[in-house]
Structure formats: structure tokens, C-alpha cells
Amino acid sequence: MVPISLYFHIPFCAAKCAYCDFASYPNREGEWARYFHALWAELESWKGALAGYEAVTLFFGGGTPTLVDAGYIAETVGRARALLPFAGDVEITMEGNPGTLAPDKLEACRRAGVNRLSLGAQSFDDGLLRSLGRIHTARQIGEAVALAREAGFVNLNLDLMYALPGQDMEKWRDTLERAVALGVEHLSAYSLIVEEGTPMAARVASGEAVVPGDDAVNAMQREAVARLAAAGYGRYEISNYARPGFECRHNRVYWERGEYLGLGCAAHSLFGGCRFANPDGLEAYLAGGRREGFQRLGRRDAMEETLMLSTRMTRGLDLAGWRRAFGEDFARGREDALARLEKAGYAEVRDGFFRLTARGLEVQNAVVVELMEE
Template identity: 40%
Template sequence: MLSLYIHIPFCVKKCLYCGFYSTPYTADSADSFVSALGLEAARSRDRFSDRIFDTLYIGGGTPTALSCGQLELVFRTIREQFRISGDAECTVEANPNSITSEGLALLIDIGVNRLSIGVQSFSEGILRTLGRLHTAEEAAEAVRQARSAGFRNIGIDLIYGVPGQTCSDWKHSLESALALTPEHISVYGLSLDEGTWFASEAEAGRLLLPDDEAVVTMSAFAVAALMEAGYGHYEISNFARPGFACRHNVNYWERGAYLGIGPGASSFLDGRRFSNSMDNEEYCRRLHAGLSSVVMSETIEPSQAAAEAVMLGLRMEKGVDLARFGQEHGASALECLTSKGKRLAHSGLASLSPGRLRLTEHGMQLSDSVIARLTA
């Protein structure tokens, strides 16, 4: 499987918790970016001339911060430079305040078949705490608009563990999301990413986060509520109705090949990982000067590859295919993994069948520490 990721670096405003690279939108900077993106895509064309991409994911930033004309040009560039499968999953991320009827019609027209909407909460107070620009009603209306426009695969993102958030707030957000019947719901525990306003406030002792017990309760409630509503818990933070797991992200977790273009985008091809400049001005300057946009490149060593296979594979409900793991990483690595897996199975954190190692629901709740024990 081969995936293509496009990073659109623009946002109307940086959210207080967000650690992804973004920069304020201006028409001129976006025009320069779209031009540079075309140059990077053209540089990659020959390498992929005989290969077909199975998924396309446009993320950010906020892709729908671009004007309709700019977004249409991005898609035209992609279609001209790369071969996209006729049944490819094509995702675009959007924020509720950037969704318009005109924009939705354009996305449908250019072949987007999956919309991922960054709702984050249906509580007005929590939205303000996060620095979001939309209201709860605007979020619900964005989902309804997307459905009316013709989208049959809609995802909603939610965050728990936010300062000031109660279990009651979280229950309300989940119930509001379920009432909109999206095909996919992602629930993320708040992370204090370096460089964010939240991280600096927490370091200074000015951020009052829910205690660990409350966060565990929120996570457990989400799992129970979503599974009861018919969503499969196919990855630690992701739930989907049957047939609607995000194929693009599953390819990441299976260590499949992917090409990333745009500022800050990363690629994983032929055992090598490389990333572009995480600065839109530098990204554009390098490409317009005829230079590569890549600023970091590394070859993944065998031990690192095996650790990644465990770490990423155990994020998914289906876990690690032991036969495939042995073929790719060797008998010694498989024996070590199996031995550690048996110990975790005895403690109820993992399940070890003849062909597969997976985490139990309890193990998923403690996934960071469990996976660390397996990869140590």
C-alpha cells in the first residue's frame, strides 16, 4: 500500500494546545506555498511514475483555510503529478468555522470522499479553553452541512483531559457527537506538546489539568459508549463503524510506504525516513531556488524497525502479526517479543494467540507503559 500526504500549513489562528506546524494565512503566502508545492510534486513525479497511491490525505494546519481557487489548484497539481487509485480514500481535514457550502461542493467535485472535522468539544467552555474559534452549534451544523453536501464518510475529532473539563462535560461531547452519526470518531487525550501555550503554562504551574483518575475515567467511558453505539475500537484513539477505519492512518501504523509533501511533511520509503523544512518561508524559498525541501533524512536500523513495528502495531486492535514480524525482523526479535508478550498476557495486559500479539482493553488504557516494556 502506498499513501500520499499533503501538509497545508495555514490556520486562521493557532490553537493553544496544538503542536502541529502552522502559520497564519495570507493570500500571498498561500499563493507562494501552492506554487512551491507544485515544484516539490514535480520533483517527485519521476520516482512514482509507475506507482499508484491508494490513499490521499490533506492535513494541516487547516486545509480549508485556503481559498477555493487555491485548494482546487492543489488538487489539480496532485492529479497531474501523481497516479491516484480510482477507489482511493481521499481525506481532507477541516475546522467547523472554515466549512462553507461552496467549499464542500468543491471538495465533492474534485473527488474528496472523506472529511475529518476538528470539533474537539461540544462544550462552549472547553472550546474557549482550547482556543477554538467555533461554537458547539457551529460544529454540529458543519457536520450536518457536510452530510447534506454528499459526504458519506465523516470523522469527528474530540479531546479529553482538558483543563477545567469534567466527566459530565466529556459525556455531553460524546453524546453530541454520537447524535450526529459520523462514520468515524477519534478521541485524543490532551498532550502537552513542546512549544505550545499549554505546555509553557503547565511548566509554570498555571494550568490545572484533570487528575489521572478523571482522565482514566473519561477514556474508559469513551471506549464503552462508542463500542456500545456500534463503533469498533480499531486503534487506541480511533473508533469507526464497520468498513470506515481510516485506511491512510492504518497504513502508517502498519509501517507502509508513504510520501509527504509540504512544509514539515515526512515520508517513509524503502526503509528511509525524511522530512521537509518545518517553515513555510524556507520551504518556498528552497524550492523556488531549485533546492530540495528535505532537511532531515535517516535510515532506519533493524533494531529500530522492529521496535517501531511493535509500537505501531500494538496501537491497533488487531495487534502484531507474529509470522510477518518474524519474517521482517528475524527469529531472535520474534523470540524476544513472544517471551515478553507471554508475561504481559499473564498479567491481563495482552493477548497472545498462536499468530498474533495484541493488547487487551485494559492494556490499551496503559498502552504507553505496556509498549515501553515490550520495546525495552
């Protein structure tokens, strides 16, 4: 059986956050049913293409999947299971907002097969949470984790954010401490990306919000690595940390260029050697827009993608895998650049992998550009 991952985009939320530029719509309860029917129809349309495949991971992302009725999630999982076999250890993740959880909802999802919950905690500072436009408080994060545990979830993630306007090292340390204290299995620590067109971008442009400088951001990131390592969370990707055996398998599929189908609006796919995506907007999706920006990946695309994705992981780029895929050594034509990078302490080759050091990960873009072919 060929492994595949499925991503379902749930583009609904209770309120738009200040930094968010994803496809996510508040106040659309009236369209939930229509949307899920379209989603299921899209899933059905893949039936023939999925022959011979086995689902290894499912992921409900958003938006806020925990906002909608659990029945929609359960029905989606059920329809997928009817379409293709699931691996015995299938990982089914659902993202959620700590402010939208209820015991029965969580139990229903758990019963439907969801076995991993990823909560957008972002911060344990109520002031920062407010300025981010989050609908929950720090206290609700703890309550959400307790609810999830009661519902039987043994694999929990919290998303945290740093490099926030108004956030200093002390606040960040406090957030890390309190996240660790909750004893979750997985933590993501994302540096804020100020996206164009968001309220956050307007605040930064007007000077109302000031983003910490590069050095301060690096320091926060290093603090996360150190603090989380001490608590037993290993860094396995630029922004991701897990207790042994709890790395998110779904996300690893993205970084390792495994095949995945994205269903719903704004969902991206890598399937059959091609990348494509559904339209970003809810309306366009409901109007029947599917599979846009179709791109067949050539050898060079595959090489560049491998380089830019695998070097996000601390494990690094599999040199033998590269040779198998492309019929040549990774070092070929990159001898000088590799030597310079290693000498400067950005990268190293060890145990058959080319990997970036902690310092190298801080400038991963520049390292990748350095290693891209002309």
C-alpha cells in the same frame, strides 16, 4: 502497482489554538499562492520516483485545509492524479475547522475528489472550546456536519479531545453523546498533550490550568470506549473509533508502515526504506528546504517501529508478517517479557496477532519499552 499514500500539509489557519505546536500560521493569506506553487513543484519533483506506484490514499492535513480557497485543493488533487494513477477506491481526506466551512467550498472539494472530511470538533462545551482557543462554537459543529452531508460527504470524522483542564466526566460524556447523535462515520478521541512552548503549557505551569489526573483521564478514555462501542463505533487504534468499514485507511498506512510521501512544510515521509521530513517552518520550506533528517532504516529500526506502531492498533502485531519481514519469531528473546505481560493482562496472542488489551493500551509506551531489545 505498488501502493503509496500522499500527505499534503497545509500550514495555514484562522487562529492558533492554545494547545497547538504544529506548523501552522494564521494571517498568511498573502503567501498561500506561493506556498501551493512550491507544493506543486515538490510534487512534480517526485515524478520519476513514483513510477510503478498507485495512490491509495491522499490526506490534506494542517493547519486548516478548509481555510484556503478550494481551488488550491482541487488543483493539488488534479496534479497528483496527473502524476500517478489513483486506486479505484482511493480515499482522499481533508481536515477542516467547523468555523471555516461554506457550501460552495465543500462542493468544490467534493467534486475534485475529496471523499472524506475530518472536522476538528474537539468539544461540545463552548466554555472548553473558548479556553482551547477554538474559533467555533458547539452549535457550528452540528451545522458543519449538516453542510458536509449536503455537499455529498458520506464519510465524516470528528476529532474530540479529553483530559482538558476544566473538563469533568459529565462534560466529556455530553461531548460523546452529541458527537454520536450527529451520526458521523468515524470519531477520534485524543487525550490532550500539553506541548512545551504552547500557551496551554504556560497556563499549566502557572497553575492557572489544571490537567486531570491519570485515573480521571483513564476513566474518560474508558468511557469513550464503552459509549462509542454501544453506538456502533469500534475502537481500532488507541485514539480512533469507526463504524465497520470506515477506519481511516490513510492513518492505517502510518501504523502499518506502508510507504507514504509527505509534501509541504513539516511533512514526514517513509519511502524506499528511509524516513525523512521537510523543514518545520514555513519560511524554511519556501526557501527551498527539503528532505531533512534522512534516515535509512536498519532491521532493528524496522523491528522497533513495527512494535511501537502496530501495537497502537487493536488488531495488533501480525506475527506471520513479523516472521516474513525479519526471519524470526516475534517471541524470540522476549519469552519472559511476553509471559509477564500476558499474565498481568496487558497483552494477549490471538489468531496470529499479538495485541494489547484495553488496559495494555493505557500503558502502551511502557509495554513497548519492555519488549524492545536491549
